[in-house]
Amino acid sequence: MQRREAxxxxxxxxxxxxxxxxxxSLGEGVSIAPLVPCQRSRGWTxxxxxxxxxxxxxxxxxxxxxxxxxxxxxRRGPGAGSSAGRxxxxxxxxxxxGPPRGRRGVARRGLISSSAGAAHxxxxxRTPRPPASMPPRLQPPPASGTGRPRAAVxxxxxxxxxxxxxxxxxxxxxxEPEDSLRRQDPELPRGxxxxxxxxxxxxxxxxAGSPSTLRVLADVLEGRARVNPKKECQxxxxxxxxxxxxxxxxxxxGKCSARVFFRNQKPRPAINVTCTRLIEKNxxxxxxxxxxxHMKQLKTPLDVVSIPxxxxxxxxxxxxxxxxxxxxxxxxxxxxxxxFLHYYMAQLSSVNQxxxxxxxxxxxYTVLLHEFSTQEIKNKALVPLxxxxxxxxxxxxxx
Amino acid sequence: xxxxxxxxxLIGLSFCGREKFFGDQVFRINVRNGDEISKLSxxxxxxxxxxxxxxxxxxxxRLVDVLVPSVSLRPVKSFLKSQGLEYSVTIGDLQIYHExxxxxxxxxxxxxxxxxxxxxxxxxxxxxxxxxxxGGRRPAVWLNAGIHSREWISVATAIWTARKVxxxxxxxxxxxxxxxxxxxxxxxxxxxxxxxxxxxxxRLWRKTRSINPGSRCVGTDPNRNWNASFAGEGASxxxxxxxYHGPHANSEVEVKSxxxxxxxxxxxxxxxxLHSYSQLLMYPYGYTVKKAPDADELDKVxxxxxxxxASLSGTTYQVGPTCTTVYPASGSxxxxxxxxxxxxxxxxxxxxxxxxxxxxxxxxIIPTAEETWLGLKTIxxxxxxxxx
Numbered sequence: 142m143q144r145r146e147a148x149x150x151x152x153x154x155x156x157x158x159x160x161x162x163x164x165x166s167l168g169e170g171v172s173i174a175p176l177v178p179c180q181r182s183r184g185w186t187x188x189x190x191x192x193x194x195x196x197x198x199x200x201x202x203x204x205x206x207x208x209x210x211x212x213x214x215x216r217r218g219p220g221a222g223s224s225a226g227r228x229x230x231x232x233x234x235x236x237x238x239g240p241p242r243g244r245r246g247v248a249r250r251g252l253i254s255s256s257a258g259a260a261h262x263x264x265x266x267r268t269p270r271p272p273a274s275m276p277p278r279l280q281p282p283p284a285s286g287t288g289r290p291r292a293a294v295x296x297x298x299x300x301x302x303x304x305x306x307x308x309x310x311x312x313x314x315x316x317e318p319e320d321s322l323r324r325q326d327p328e329l330p331r332g333x334x335x336x337x338x339x340x341x342x343x344x345x346x347x348x349a350g351s352p353s354t355l356r357v358l359a360d361v362l363e364g365r366a367r368v369n370p371k372k373e374c375q376x377x378x379x380x381x382x383x384x385x386x387x388x389x390x391x392x393x394x395g396k397c398s399a400r401v402f403f404r405n406q407k408p409r410p411a412i413n414v415t416c417t418r419l420i421e422k423n424x425x426x427x428x429x430x431x432x433x434x435h436m437k438q439l440k441t442p443l444d445v446v447s448i449p450x451x452x453x454x455x456x457x458x459x460x461x462x463x464x465x466x467x468x469x470x471x472x473x474x475x476x477x478x479x480x481f482l483h484y485y486m487a488q489l490s491s492v493n494q495x496x497x498x499x500x501x502x503x504x505x506y507t508v509l510l511h512e513f514s515t516q517e518i519k520n521k522a523l524v525p526l527x528x529x530x531x532x533x534x535x536x537x538x539x540x
Numbered sequence: 541x542x543x544x545x546x547x548x549x550l551i552g553l554s555f556c557g558r559e560k561f562f563g564d565q566v567f568r569i570n571v572r573n574g575d576e577i578s579k580l581s582x583x584x585x586x587x588x589x590x591x592x593x594x595x596x597x598x599x600x601x602r603l604v605d606v607l608v609p610s611v612s613l614r615p616v617k618s619f620l621k622s623q624g625l626e627y628s629v630t631i632g633d634l635q636i637y638h639e640x641x642x643x644x645x646x647x648x649x650x651x652x653x654x655x656x657x658x659x660x661x662x663x664x665x666x667x668x669x670x671x672x673x674x675g676g677r678r679p680a681v682w683l684n685a686g687i688h689s690r691e692w693i694s695v696a697t698a699i700w701t702a703r704k705v706x707x708x709x710x711x712x713x714x715x716x717x718x719x720x721x722x723x724x725x726x727x728x729x730x731x732x733x734x735x736x737x738x739x740x741x742x743r744l745w746r747k748t749r750s751i752n753p754g755s756r757c758v759g760t761d762p763n764r765n766w767n768a769s770f771a772g773e774g775a776s777x778x779x780x781x782x783x784y785h786g787p788h789a790n791s792e793v794e795v796k797s798x799x800x801x802x803x804x805x806x807x808x809x810x811x812x813x814l815h816s817y818s819q820l821l822m823y824p825y826g827y828t829v830k831k832a833p834d835a836d837e838l839d840k841v842x843x844x845x846x847x848x849x850a851s852l853s854g855t856t857y858q859v860g861p862t863c864t865t866v867y868p869a870s871g872s873x874x875x876x877x878x879x880x881x882x883x884x885x886x887x888x889x890x891x892x893x894x895x896x897x898x899x900x901x902x903x904x905i906i907p908t909a910e911e912t913w914l915g916l917k918t919i920x921x922x923x924x925x926x927x928x
Contacts, residue, residue: 357895385895451743453901485894487744509744511897514774514867516761516782518744 334364337376337401337410339483343475344412345397346385352464353428354420355385355471356395372405374480384419385467395419403480410478432461448489462492462506469523470508477510477519487511487518565613566635569604569620569627579623580604589616636729639699640668647706650719656727657797660750663732665797668702670709671723679927680723681810681920682802682882684873687762687794688746689734690898693890693908694814698728700909701916718920721927722809731762731794744898748792752779760786763813764871765795768879769827772870774863785871799876810884810923811877812916817897818866818889819857821846821915824878826862826869826887834883835861841922842886849915853907855891857915862887884923888912 338358346355364378382395399414420428439458448463449455455463466489474484486508493505510519571577584591589612593604608616620627637653644653650670657665671678685698705724708715718724729735733749747759757780764775767789771777775785790796802808823838832838839859846857862869866889878885891900891908900908 447743449896449899449901451739451899453896453899453904485897487897488899511744516746518782 333366333374333376333480334361334378334380336478336480336483337364337366337378337399337403338380338397340401340403340410340475340478341378341380341397341399341412341414342382343471343478345414345416346471347468347475350468351425351429352432352461352468353386353425355464355467356382356416356419357385359383359394362396374403374405376401376403382416382419386464393419406479406481408477408479408482409475410480412475432464436461446490446492448492463489466506466508466523470510470521473508473521473523474510477512482515483513484510484519485513490520565608566638567606567608567616567620567627569606569625571602571604571625576623576625579625580606583616583619588612591616636695636699637664637666640666640702640728643668643703643706647709650709651702651706654725656801657793659731659733659794660748660792661733661736663736665727665730665732665794667725667727667801669723669725670702670705670719672709672719673723677805677807678723679721679807679809679923680725680805681812681923682798682808682877683724683726683812683814683916684730684798685726685728685814686735687730687813687873688815689731689738690744690746691814691816691890692738692898693816693900693905695728695735696905697814697890697909697912698726700906701913702726702728704909704913714917714921718917718924721924722920724920727798730798733794734759734762746782747784748794750786750792752784752787755779757784760784760792762792762795763815763873764869765789765792766799766871766873766876768872768875769870772827772868774826774868775870783869789871795873798873802877802882803880808877808882809927810920811874811882811886812919813873813887814890814912815887816890816900817892817894819855819891819893820865820887820889821849821857821859822862822865822874822887822889824861824875824885826866826872826875828868829861829863832861832878834878838884838886841884841919844922845886845915845918848918849911852911852914855908855911857888883928884919886919888915 335358338361342356342358349355359381361378361380364376364380366374366376368374377398377400379396379398382397384393384395387393395417397414397416399412401413402411404410435458448459448466467486470486474486477484488509489506490509491505491507506523508521508523510521511517512519569580571580583589584593584606590609591612592607640653644651650672652669652671654667654669655664656667659665683698683701686692686695688694705715705719705726709719710716731748734745734747737745737749745759747761749759751758752760757778760779761775761781761783764783764785770789771785774783776783778784786792790799802811821842823835823842824832839861842859846859850856858865862872862874872887874885874887890912891904896904
């Protein structure tokens, strides 16, 4: 697998590379470009902050940007993999800095992988990652996995990440924590295992990149934590998950094992997590596709201020927006989680949608995050997120 | 036989009305002339929208209050618009007070509405008192709700519980025996200004609406304002913080009203504070990790209550002392109650665990209230059998 040098930031550029067959091959005629930073295409500029200062961000759903060249059968290859962030281009930027965007909420340095998994249903193996130098960064895993030949009639490939595999963030820093293992040391923050599970799940969710495979925490089965003299905290745990949107009568319990590394009171915990597949690949692709189709049919401009409304009601036609926001919000929540602070998505405010000339759907919205234990409500602009293509990854299908 | 069916239908209808109470809105329509009155009558009499006139126009008022079920909100709004009828949506606490009044009216021998004070913005604070004996100071239970205004499920559960207590007295042996020995005081909206603010301006407002001199930030966290390790760990001295404890203990008139009432009464044995969300049932302390003297007993009671709650729909609650179960919190109502001799002091964090959070859908109100009722009864039964 080649690590791509993410030179050109436009979708077009990336697609060309894929079309040229230089991307990592997934086998069976589908290629996914590996992790590259997600960046606004088409020369978008950062929108001016609105609504009381919360900058909104574009949420791009649907096909990737301008230019249609390079896709196999004349089809636009949607990007694959999950990207809820704008990543640093390659390694050229100093860690810790992102493209300045004014509001912190808009600048994102997330590196999201296109994860892809094996077609079978066993828990996927973790791929060991070399520790990176401080601060921890997400490393793209080797893209591997399966795809399937698609009929030319399907406008969109829903070849998003398949099962998760070995998505990992390198643990930061030097060496192993020195203290001996202990279970829930009284010095450790309360509910540390749940904290770690939540962080791991946000990570799993945005890395999976599909609104149809979102998970929530069911139970922590086991775990242990250790603290090093720098008060950094490593948690190893096993937990079960439920589907975020469980279907009627469905009891789909997934299982994850994770190693979570919290830096002392600093956010962006490093996560190494493996989960069993919750939903079969084809089914997920179908569901994602239906979601996309559904969103395409939404009337614009959206006559909506908040989702849910004050009474917790989400109009079924708007449910996909919420799910996508949760996907993007998962990135932000992962980013902000520390061993002391955790988040839930309280509401979407200021959702704006407008049509574009191509098949993509553009969204503009802000999430309100509820922060524990401060009880604060944080206004967070959502990072550009393309659905079902995840910037800047495109799937091309060789028919 | 026919009359059974008729009454059944009537009861069915009113129960149905009760179910749809939450999410409904009360429209205040200004009828300016006879033409508008007839248009409005047309709307009300049409069966489609299931409208309910609360206050009809009279010689003294041209204002009509109409209860509009949530399902009918949109069509009714567009009807009013298309007919040029002026209206405004009345605010939530009025609905609550109307319902409290209605309960007191329906059960005059058991329930009465008592004013205990007012809020910063001068809204009345009402409790419902349930008691079967005149005079005296029977041992009493205090049910507190809505102290954090965005926690709407707490208010909804409280008002449902109020009607449940009243309706089941004389029918359900548990509540009947509880009320034979103790009085129940229920405060459904402990923070009326905040509650109105969540209806009109900011759904996620938590604090009171009191002005903080010298700061642009409004409000104090009323559940950090009680005199129990006031300004300790787990509160903030920054007026802009959601957990700002206020300038001094009981600075918030809403808190002071409750404190004064309870102290004046002098015989409360149980204090339960309803919040959301997280599905937790907790007991003191929040302000310290030190174990409360009665922690073991409170833990046992709480576990039984959580089990009873879960028996209805499987909703699981975690149980434990506040500080280690959720986080440190000083100046809380429950800690104050406990330190002032009210042994059976509990905090409920109701549904859910983060999926909808504060914005719990209306269709979960009744299930939440019903399961919580089982937990509350368990606690009150224990108090009844362990009066001190």
